[in-house]
Amino acid sequence: MIRLNRRTFIAGAGAAATLPLLASRASAADPLKVGYIYVGPINDGGWNTAHEAGRQQMLKALGDKVTSIYVENVAEGPDSERVMRDLVNQGCKLIYATSVGYNDFALNVAKAFPDVKVEMCTGWNHADNLSNYNIRFHQARSIFGTMAAMLSKTGVGGYLATQAVPEVVSGINSFTIAARKVNPNWKTKVIWINTWYDPAKEADAARALIAQGADVLTQHTDSPAAVQVCEKAGIPTFGQGADQSAFGPTMCKSSSLDLWGSFYTTRTQAVLDGSWKPDDTYWGFKEGALDIAPIVNVPADVKAAAEKVKAGWLDGSYNVYAGPIKAQDGTEKAPAGGALDDGAILGMDWLAEGVDGPLPS
């Protein structure tokens, strides 16, 4: 009978600590085991669906050389650390943590298991075996902002935002700045609902924005609830993460498509051939990590304008963050002739001129 005392605890912990070593000796011959943790369900129709699609693509591209496990609905917090540790103890040598709330815990895991590579999506910590990856979502937002200003009659747009992290703030700013290039008096109203996935709340918030006078909507949340509300209310909208037009056949004009597949394939391959190095991967249209769903149900000039913006991103002639850029309070964030650099975008904590309402604080 096992006696539960301090000695056995430490012995047990020591034994556990050797497990990764055992696993690594085995992995030279076995396929690489890759672990994924998702913050929501894989069929949410948005963020997590896109990551899962990327994982499937990677599996297809790399075939026998990899196997993979995923865990859904992993709460942001210490539970995620426990789940990541479980994945490591089940033999994973590479972990993709796909939501910003895992940030600090991914660092803990990286520190505890130096021979495991951890890729943190939209994170900002650094370590020898910890890397961050992100998509230039703001590129797609700028297309939507352009279209929104052309489609709107009231000149007021609604933005369903989640938390005030740089990725979301940058999306709002890009949307607004692009819209203002078309309509200098454009206003964006924002609701911060502080959760990535809660269809009921998202629907309520969308309705509230419409009641406030917004006649074009877009969202940063993971489910298509807002799209459904817009379809009913006859409000043009843009989906996020995956093609959400099935939920809004006439009103969903396009959606941003997160294409994580090529990133996952590339990075996993790097671990396989030993060339992996920590990085701050930040891909967009050019690298094939981002795209927009086919534009439907808009006048020809709106579609043309949107395609022009996208082409501009691809050949470098369009940059929504090219100066002059002013914040809400009037301070100049980028001078005429200058532009915001990646650091400024990844750390964005101010709202641009034209956004109605302050950052939650």
Next chain:
Amino acid sequence: MRLKLEKRAEPSRLMLYATPVGAVVLTMVIGAIIFSAIGYNGLNAVYQVFIAPVVTVYKWQDIALKASPLILIGVGLAVGNRAAIWNIGAEGQYILGALGGVGVGILTLNAHGPWILPLMVLAGLVAGALWGAIPALLRTRFNVNETLSSLMMTYVAVHLMNYLVTGPWKNKKGFSYPQTPGLTPDQHLPTLIPGTVVHYGILFTLIIAVLMWLLMTRSVFGFQVRVVGAAPSAARYGGFSQRLTIWLVFLLSGALAGLAGIFEVAGPYGQMTLGFPQNYGFTAIIVAFLGRLNPLGVIIAGIVMAITYVGGDLAQSAAQLPNASKGIFQAMVLFLLLASDILVRYRVRVVTKAPRPTTLEAAQPARETP
């Protein structure tokens, strides 16, 4: 032939202790059947949820970590339920305890010294107790049902937490992500067993649980609580004030829940985020019942519940079981336990028909005996 329920002269002690065990075992059996029926490998599922955490040594630290708040809150609730007082708002008191501790932590972010952590723990304890005082006040002054008032205060606590974490207490250097600044090393609970996640809070939890057991079984207060719960009118004759008992019970369970809150923040979390509330306050109610409202039983029950949490996650990654199965197993345990409660108070008798009288006896009429 039928089953007859016969009331026992006094509750069966055997059944009292056997039924929780039986409930867990039966849950495993029924769970295996149900999950097999819906297409999963039922046996593997039950193995992953209930057995694997126990036999995998590196998982013990996770079980201890998860069990600690459940036990601490459960012990407080067990005391209250003995007095027939239903503190459903333990989750709110848990949150307030964490907020109280974090509040002190934010004030002392740039300070150093061994006095900081104890101060935070004290703040958490007091905050939890104060939040528990609200339903106590409402019950004693205004006769408001404490189940409802404590529950409503839980929601208020959640919104208060949301406000503080997204507003005045948000980490200014954290890229606007809604969380409080990370706790400094002085503000973290030290690790009890190096190399693991087992922290000192877990040790204190065990000590407090044992103290509560002593309190309930050996002290006048414990006696008072049990009498007030079992026979309120007798209690009044005995000079035990029900009002005072209500106050003490709420302050105690509020303080313990608050303590659990600050232990969680200063232990595994390291800061407050919006995802902090994990419904421990509600699960602890199951733990209190499973432990038969006895603090020592609560320790065991807390460990069992923690196993289902930890096992539930294992089952997800190892057996691809859905996340929801955790809640179902936990509810099943409670249902079966509640159902089996009847065996404690009643005996099951198999009653056969009385044998038919022989023709000789039927022929002779019964004689009256003088």
Next chain:
Amino acid sequence: MSVEYIIAFLITVVGASTPILLAGLGELVTEKSGVLNLGVEGMMLIGAIAGFATMDLTGNPWLAVLVAAASGAAVSMIFAVLTLGLSANQVATGLALTIFGTGLSSLVGQGFTGHGIPTFDSIFPAALATDRFGRVLFSYSPLVYFAIVMVGVVWWFLNRTRPGLILRAVGENDLSAHSIGYSVIGVRYAAVAFGGAMAGIGGAYFPLVLTPQWSEGLTSGRGWIAVALVVFSGWRPGLLLAGAYFFGLLGTLELFAKAAGSGWTSVLPSEAWAAFPYLATVIVLAAISASKSAGGNAPATLGRPFIPSA
């Protein structure tokens, strides 16, 4: 504040109030018979997934409502058997029902995440709902009108019919009712089943009308508000209606406050608005309970198991 704004506001209020009104009516009847069922949240979630799944698979909203009601009633029978058949503790059993309902609905819902369904829209001709008043009066789902009608039905049942009188008698004095010859347990089973059915319909309202998608925990605690509402209303159907709309109003205030950014609603942080309904409940409970003796209008046997002597 334009008229459009007010209309949108009113329509949202009605949407927010209906589910708690439905579940509240069910719980009111249950409690009137002397049974305290805290499992409302769980039953609502079961009704929600049942309604959603039926709608997804058949496209027939009426069938979806029926299935939701039946599912809520079915799952309430677990509670009934435990508390009425085996004299288990009602508070603990109700809580277990909530946890069970949450878990079971999640499990079943796994297969339906990501599906969108058509909503259960108004059956009035669209022409009636074009002008402002028309929209405020006629644009709702049939469930909204059903809820309002049921307020009257429940009141009439409890106060003007013989079965209703029996139910109230059972709630006030189960031993006397038993000695007259009424089946206390039978009446309570029926009351619990009704409560389950109504909670099921209330839960189904969420996916069928508000958010035509499934997600876990769709009801976000409305079941608990319904329980509070019953006490809040002093077990009176008319006050229940008022209370439900009051809650709906407070909840909508929070949402519109968030959306407004600036304006009169930003006087308080949006989280304060969110906490309002709960604080208001507590305050009203204090006012009600204090003005009468123990528990006010509560049915005398509420929460106590029925133990016939000998």
